[in-house]
Amino acid sequence: xxxxxxxxxxxxxxxxxxELTTRYCHAVAAADAATIVGxxxxxxxxxxxxxxxxxxxxxxxxxxxxxxxxxxxxxQNHVIDELAGDQARGRCSAEIRMVxxxxxxxxxxxxxxxxxxxxxxxxxxxxNFHVFHMVPLSQGWAG
Amino acid sequence: xxxxxxxxxxxxxxxxxxELTTRYCHAVAAADAATIVGxxxxxxxxxxxxxxxxxxxxxxxxxxxxxxxxxxxxxQNHVIDELAGDQARGRCSAEIRMVxxxxxxxxxxxxxxxxxxxxxxxxxxxxNFHVFHMVPLSQGWAG
Amino acid sequence: xxxxxxxxxxxxxxxxxxELTTRYCHAVAAADAATIVGxxxxxxxxxxxxxxxxxxxxxxxxxxxxxxxxxxxxxQNHVIDELAGDQARGRCSAEIRMVxxxxxxxxxxxxxxxxxxxxxxxxxxxxNFHVFHMVPLSQGWAG
Numbered sequence: 001x002x003x004x005x006x007x008x009x010x011x012x013x014x015x016x017x018x019e020l021t022t023r024y025c026h027a028v029a030a031a032d033a034a035t036i037v038g039x040x041x042x043x044x045x046x047x048x049x050x051x052x053x054x055x056x057x058x059x060x061x062x063x064x065x066x067x068x069x070x071x072x073x074x075x076q077n078h079v080i081d082e083l084a085g086d087q088a089r090g091r092c093s094a095e096i097r098m099v100x101x102x103x104x105x106x107x108x109x110x111x112x113x114x115x116x117x118x119x120x121x122x123x124x125x126x127x128n129f130h131v132f133h134m135v136p137l138s139q140g141w142a143g
Numbered sequence: 144x145x146x147x148x149x150x151x152x153x154x155x156x157x158x159x160x161x162e163l164t165t166r167y168c169h170a171v172a173a174a175d176a177a178t179i180v181g182x183x184x185x186x187x188x189x190x191x192x193x194x195x196x197x198x199x200x201x202x203x204x205x206x207x208x209x210x211x212x213x214x215x216x217x218x219q220n221h222v223i224d225e226l227a228g229d230q231a232r233g234r235c236s237a238e239i240r241m242v243x244x245x246x247x248x249x250x251x252x253x254x255x256x257x258x259x260x261x262x263x264x265x266x267x268x269x270x271n272f273h274v275f276h277m278v279p280l281s282q283g284w285a286g
Numbered sequence: 287x288x289x290x291x292x293x294x295x296x297x298x299x300x301x302x303x304x305e306l307t308t309r310y311c312h313a314v315a316a317a318d319a320a321t322i323v324g325x326x327x328x329x330x331x332x333x334x335x336x337x338x339x340x341x342x343x344x345x346x347x348x349x350x351x352x353x354x355x356x357x358x359x360x361x362q363n364h365v366i367d368e369l370a371g372d373q374a375r376g377r378c379s380a381e382i383r384m385v386x387x388x389x390x391x392x393x394x395x396x397x398x399x400x401x402x403x404x405x406x407x408x409x410x411x412x413x414n415f416h417v418f419h420m421v422p423l424s425q426g427w428a429g
Contacts, residue, residue: 150294154301157301219361238360251360280423285389
């Protein structure tokens, strides 16, 4: 039997984890690399398309470069599949508006996220981004 | 006066109902018909554009066919309008990326959902999808 | 030390505030100006692009005109940055599908929202909409 306090704590954890992914979006769109990196654990990982970036110095370099032409991510369909103590795992979908080589690019994909609570705050331990498609808007996602 | 436990239960119910709609999206994008059908009640209904599909065998057929060319749904603007015991009703908006006849199609619409708790788990009793527009990306939604 | 009841209240407040922004979307897409205006405080403000509309009569005029060609907003990335008593502040992102001069227009932006609880219900005290871009779909957001 879970105590009332534990149930409240779980709800608060879910709220904080969901907000972590949304804070990420706002910081990416605002080209605010320092805030983005602060959402990761010290040994945090971002991986996408076979490329892995680990640790705050590497993440800082990665997001600082990204911020030169900031994408605008829209994260949704958030689900928390596991939540146990200071560890959690979730998924969310993303639509991302980007500019590449002067062209409007639209991306659809989803994140497989691992979260860890550090000093009372939920952080990204690992973000794995899976791309459904990343295509010029003028071309579309068919074919 | 609602007890603290009842208030926690309501928050947990809302959380589970919201996650039900997001699990649906992930399963649709993953072309996982079995998981989608498992989110419905035995006598669950999906209806859209005057066409109604009811019951797990019919839903299984419907979503198996859909999975041949899986749409990518993004569900958002979730609101739970009623929640009473094991019944609930809500609305959410959807942007959906589809491919039809080799063409990129973009859809905007909203779901009118009825939820029922079965053996402690929230399920779709009825999903009614209302389309704002379903148009080729190259054409747009004007006119 | 926050009491259990206060923690539950905070979770409920967050839930209601989040739903306020989603109800707004449904009402905008449904061209339901009366419902939109009812989500604002008596002295509520909507501002965007240097133009400010304040008070229910002015908001009613503004949203009634908007409803002639209703945009379809998709709000996401919701975060509540401050919550203290009957005041709160949050941010959310928006993708909006519009029609302007017979053309499909796509908008990306974010809301800086101030909320106030009035007679037990959370309302918009102030919505400030910041546009990333508002462009014809046929043209895209690059350049």
